[in-house]
Amino acid sequence: MSEPPTRWALAEDGDGWWHAAPVAPAARTTAADPAEPADRAHPATPTGPATPRLRVRDPAEAVRAAPPGTRWVWRSTAAVYPRLLAAGARVERCHDIEDCELLLLGHEGRSGEPRSAAAAWARLTGGPVPPDPAPRAAERGAQDSLFEPRPSPVPLDALLAVHADQAARLGATAHPDRMRLLTAAESAAFLVAAEMNRAGLPWRADVHRALLTELLGERYAGGGEPRRLAELADRISAAFGRRVRPDLPADVIRAFAEAGIKLKSTRRWEIQGLDHPAVEPLLAYKKLYRIYTAHGWAWLADWVHEGRFRPEFLPAGTLTGRWVTNGGGALQIPKVIRRAVVADPGWRLVVADADQMEPRVLAAISRDPAFMEVAGRPEDLYTAVSRQGFSGDRDKAKLAVLGAVYGQTSGDGLKNLAALRRRFPRAVAYVDEAARAGEEGRLVRTWLGRTCPPPAVSGDPDEGGGGEAGVPQDRDDAWTPGYASTDTRARGRFTRNFVVQGSAADWALLLLAALRQALVGMRAELVFFQHDEVVVHCPAEEAAAVAEAIGAAGERAGRIAFGDTPVRFPFTTAVVECYADAK
DNA sequence: GACAGACGCGCC
DNA sequence: AAAGGGCGCGTCTGTC
Numbered sequence: 001m002s003e004p005p006t007r008w009a010l011a012e013d014g015d016g017w018w019h020a021a022p023v024a025p026a027a028r029t030t031a032a033d034p035a036e037p038a039d040r041a042h043p044a045t046p047t048g049p050a051t052p053r054l055r056v057r058d059p060a061e062a063v064r065a066a067p068p069g070t071r072w073v074w075r076s077t078a079a080v081y082p083r084l085l086a087a088g089a090r091v092e093r094c095h096d097i098e099d100c101e102l103l104l105l106g107h108e109g110r111s112g113e114p115r116s117a118a119a120a121w122a123r124l125t126g127g128p129v130p131p132d133p134a135p136r137a138a139e140r141g142a143q144d145s146l147f148e149p150r151p152s153p154v155p156l157d158a159l160l161a162v163h164a165d166q167a168a169r170l171g172a173t174a175h176p177d178r179m180r181l182l183t184a185a186e187s188a189a190f191l192v193a194a195e196m197n198r199a200g201l202p203w204r205a206d207v208h209r210a211l212l213t214e215l216l217g218e219r220y221a222g223g224g225e226p227r228r229l230a231e232l233a234d235r236i237s238a239a240f241g242r243r244v245r246p247d248l249p250a251d252v253i254r255a256f257a258e259a260g261i262k263l264k265s266t267r268r269w270e271i272q273g274l275d276h277p278a279v280e281p282l283l284a285y286k287k288l289y290r291i292y293t294a295h296g297w298a299w300l301a302d303w304v305h306e307g308r309f310r311p312e313f314l315p316a317g318t319l320t321g322r323w324v325t326n327g328g329g330a331l332q333i334p335k336v337i338r339r340a341v342v343a344d345p346g347w348r349l350v351v352a353d354a355d356q357m358e359p360r361v362l363a364a365i366s367r368d369p370a371f372m373e374v375a376g377r378p379e380d381l382y383t384a385v386s387r388q389g390f391s392g393d394r395d396k397a398k399l400a401v402l403g404a405v406y407g408q409t410s411g412d413g414l415k416n417l418a419a420l421r422r423r424f425p426r427a428v429a430y431v432d433e434a435a436r437a438g439e440e441g442r443l444v445r446t447w448l449g450r451t452c453p454p455p456a457v458s459g460d461p462d463e464g465g466g467g468e469a470g471v472p473q474d475r476d477d478a479w480t481p482g483y484a485s486t487d488t489r490a491r492g493r494f495t496r497n498f499v500v501q502g503s504a505a506d507w508a509l510l511l512l513a514a515l516r517q518a519l520v521g522m523r524a525e526l527v528f529f530q531h532d533e534v535v536v537h538c539p540a541e542e543a544a545a546v547a548e549a550i551g552a553a554g555e556r557a558g559r560i561a562f563g564d565t566p567v568r569f570p571f572t573t574a575v576v577e578c579y580a581d582a583k
Numbered sequence: 584g585a586c587a588g589a590c591g592c593g594c595c
Numbered sequence: 596a597a598a599g600g601g602c603g604c605g606t607c608t609g610t611c
Binding site: 249266287290294322333358 | 590593
Binding site: 247248249250269273290293294317318319320322323324325326327328329330331332402403405406407408409490493494496497498500501502505531 | 600
């Protein structure tokens with residue numbers, strides 16, 4: 001495909017009519033899906049009165065009228081695409097105006113400004129800029145958006161103008177090709193999310209219920225905690241010699257204090273070393289209580305219907321570009337509960353986990369020759385690192401790498417970090433520089449150009465805020481011996497991690513886009529995505545091809561995102577009937 | 584009763 | 596052994 005795809009714009013007018021028209025080539029924001037080179041700028045072709053325009057009741061009609069492969073320019077994929085899917089109108093690619101606006105505003109250092117299409121249009125025309133509608137509350141189980149405030153409609157011509165403006169602004173970014181790739185990939189991710197929301201994750205409520213009874217015991221008719229939780233609570237009380245409510249941290253701390261043990265909190269790691277008879281039942285209680293409240297019977301009733309768990313996936317939900325889900329805690333499903341995720345009869349789950357994704361991404365973005373070489377070997381990355389100055393100790397090597405990525409400040413990690421720095425100076429310097437940028441109030445970007453917003457303005461406004469770089473602050477915490485305040489150092493840890501976690505998220509978007517494309521023509525469906533892991537539900541006979549496609553998509557994503565590097569992006573892949581069997 | 588923030592813990 | 600990144604979400608707790 002050398003010809004860039006046709007672009008059409010689609011807009012709703014507020015009276016139930018949809019308007020569609022081709023986009024003049026000069027206005028293309030471009031680029032690409034991961035598969036294709038960025039659309040190049042075209043000579044201006046004015047959209048004259050001769051341009052065909054569609055006015056239809058059903059947007060799916062417009063999709064069917066346009067050439068296959070058209071890139072759809074619309075306000076918001078999440079607002080439009082579910083309806084198209086329901087009408088059987090899948091699209092291949094899109095340009096999500098409001099997501100692109102968010103990315104551009106961030107890149108331009110204007111992250112606080114409203115990102116709606118209406119706001120973008122207002123900025124373009126000098127009108128009053130409407131604030132963004134409040135992020136909608138999770139509507140548990142609700143299927144209708146009847147009572148949501150509807151965003152003001154943006155006429156087709158306004159949409160076209162905003163699109164043209166975005167094309168120009170993309171061209172003015174630090175790395176236009178990367179930024180175009182990012183917007184295209186994230187637009188594709190919104191398509192994937194809508195399709196995943198529709199498909200749902202296969203979920204066996206009967207298996208889940210049996211699991212709950214096995215773990216937690218029967219529920220009593222009168223309500224209250226299930227049997228095993230009640231028994232554990234009794235044992236805890238017995239150990240303290242009085243009634244203690246294990247789900248009340250204050251009560252637990254008081255009870256330990258009465259036993260002569262001072263605690264700062266009731267976190268597991270603080271409790272588990274203690275010598276007290278309540279420790280064992282208390283830890284067991286915490287674990288089960290968590291399952292009971294977060295993924296118990298109530299959760300099942302709320303979230304699983306007709307054999308599917310349907311969380312609402314939301315790409316770009318975090319600052320770093322990771323996804324979040326709205327409701328259902330889909331990205332925190334405890335491992336033990338995954339027993340309930342079972343493929344349909346005759347179908348399989350292909351579960352693929354990218355191996356040590358973040359260190360590999362650090363290798364690629366830092367261009368550290370030694371680290372890239374290590375990340376290109378066909379073996380476990382930490383094992384490979386451990387041969388480089390860690391005398392084969394994989395755990396130490398892993399700790400050092402994670403310490404570098406997360407900003408470890410103490411413990412043995414620091415010593416290991418020094419060894420890492422000697423062997424892979426450029427890689428460590430890359431994250432160190434990101435941390436310094438954060439401490440000095442500068443902005444950092446991911447490889448493709450997603451930009452971290454400046455620090456929140458709450459509290460002292462003198463921190464970071466407006467790019468007064470170069471002066472590490474030292475205020476409000478005399479107790480720390482360091483050169484910078486707690487907040488400043490926290491900011492440094494955030495920006496340090498941002499460049500790695502965010503660039504990994506960049507890669508994951510490309511992975512999803514490439515995989516989605518590879519699955520066209522198969523019955524296989526993407527049903528789950530969690531940062532570095534995908535789950536595809538497919539007929540058993542497609543499983544091998546799907547596994548192959550995932551591996552290819554990962555390598556392709558690495559090549560498209562980071563260019564030609566030796567870094568590999570392998571997966572651990574399992575073809576299973578039950579999700580719990582994948583690990 | 585509604586709301587906000589802290590806590591604690593699940594996942595990556 | 597101890598404390599570093601990103602989240603969602605349920606519960607508790609204090610406040611209005």
